Amino acid sequence: MAAIAEWPQSDAGADRLPLYRRIADELRRDIAEGRLAPGASLPTEHELIRRFGVSRGTVRQARAALRAEGTVGGSQGRVFSVKGAPITQPLGELISFTSWASGLGRQPGARVIDFGPEPISADAADALDLPSSARCWRLERIRTLDTLPVMIERTVFPDEIGTMLQGADLSIRSVYAELEARGIVVATARHRISAVAADATDAGLLDIPRGSPLLRVERRGLDRDHQPIEWSIDTYRGDRADFEIENSAAAPTLARRLDEGGA
Amino acid sequence: MAAIAEWPQSDAGADRLPLYRRIADELRRDIAEGRLAPGASLPTEHELIRRFGVSRGTVRQARAALRAEGTVGGSQGRVFSVKGAPITQPLGELISFTSWASGLGRQPGARVIDFGPEPISADAADALDLPSSARCWRLERIRTLDTLPVMIERTVFPDEIGTMLQGADLSIRSVYAELEARGIVVATARHRISAVAADATDAGLLDIPRGSPLLRVERRGLDRDHQPIEWSIDTYRGDRADFEIENSAAAPTLARRLDEGGA
């Protein structure tokens, strides 16, 4: 049973980890990197025992760790299967369209429709916690995946943030990457998700019929001091994207809202 | 080692539970009922071995279960200690339509369209992690606020959960309240939110034109052991409700998904 010695020696520090951790890590990597898709079967205990040259208890310990995370599931008699990739990215990554696209292996794109300073709207002043006399910057872009239009992004930045973005090539680099390079980090974000019908403008921009269902995501991004960084309304094609949320009892973050207008 | 025979025989059904579960349950009770206060030390492995007359592995399994819940913590060399009372109230409140409506000061209502046992669909078997031969219970309801239809709820329960709901008045009391009264608690939930157009059926049920935008929320509710409790697809009138999510960097739980079908 000399299988351990034949493991990839790449990560230098890894050889001090217990065996079951290394097995769990390898399986977790397989899941995160897509070699084991959700719904797929994990190797059976016997296979893992042979592959890693360890005892059954060790294999079971490894899989128990993954199960405790909710990453995989199984029950007596049935092969373990992948339930879903663990969500562990930093918040900026989660919000950024660019990071999202890259993670999917798609080519993110952006077509800037409008970018410049302008007087602030009442809604924006409210959302960004600014006086109605303040100046702000407005950015409107079409976001694409492999050239397919997926989302319309309409963002308002406070003046000092917008100024930072001046001169940046907003059709390529992520706004978040740009801001992070200047020490601005999104620490908290509030989202409000709703469904709307496409009006004539959005239908044209997204190349869909009028009235098609759209996923509208309103976002307020705040820094560590709860200072508003951006207020954005992203409008996704309903047939191209949806959102996934995990709530644990420890971090209850999803709430329903009633739109009073419709009564 | 005849300690098992001397256990309290009170709960009649408990004797079919595995040993480690019974030990974990007893410790959990000790914590919940204050006999073991936060900060206090748990019995050592040796004490538990003697007290229950089991082997070390079994005791370790019991404590591993508590640790996975975050109820207790320990590390090598140090005695296990209580970290906090196990959570028994939480996430259900956020998810429950009834709680939501009450919080808004509205009168929640439900009209049961269908409730009963039936063979499981492939999707449901997948979501609930059940064999395709399993039986399940399907519940379909129209949810109302002050008699206005707001949402269609289509839920599938595993057999043992559905059986519990038999006889309950599902047009009044919250399903979650009903389950909680029986010791079933939603500890984790995964939501997937998307926008769809109303088909003829849903348009009729919600009293809106065909093609109207709807907010579709697919939810998998899991208990502390990540065992699926329910799989539900809730369809909201787009003009009556939206969702709010707060993300902090500490608890990043929102992810975007790409719907591959639309390319």
Added chain:
DNA sequence: GTAGCATTCTTGTATAGACAAGTTGCGCGA
């Protein structure tokens, strides 16, 4: 063809023993 049974596979539960690693506390020596 199909229902039902039996086999086989996979996971769950439990025990026992061995060694490693970290913590705590006691006692001894300076």
Added chain:
DNA sequence: TCGCGCAACTTGTCTATACAAGAATGCTAC
């Protein structure tokens, strides 16, 4: 008295084995 080190204790890691229970599969009998 103070500090160091050893010893005892506690948990972590790992192996090996045995039997039970649920699931999937294939085969047989009808």
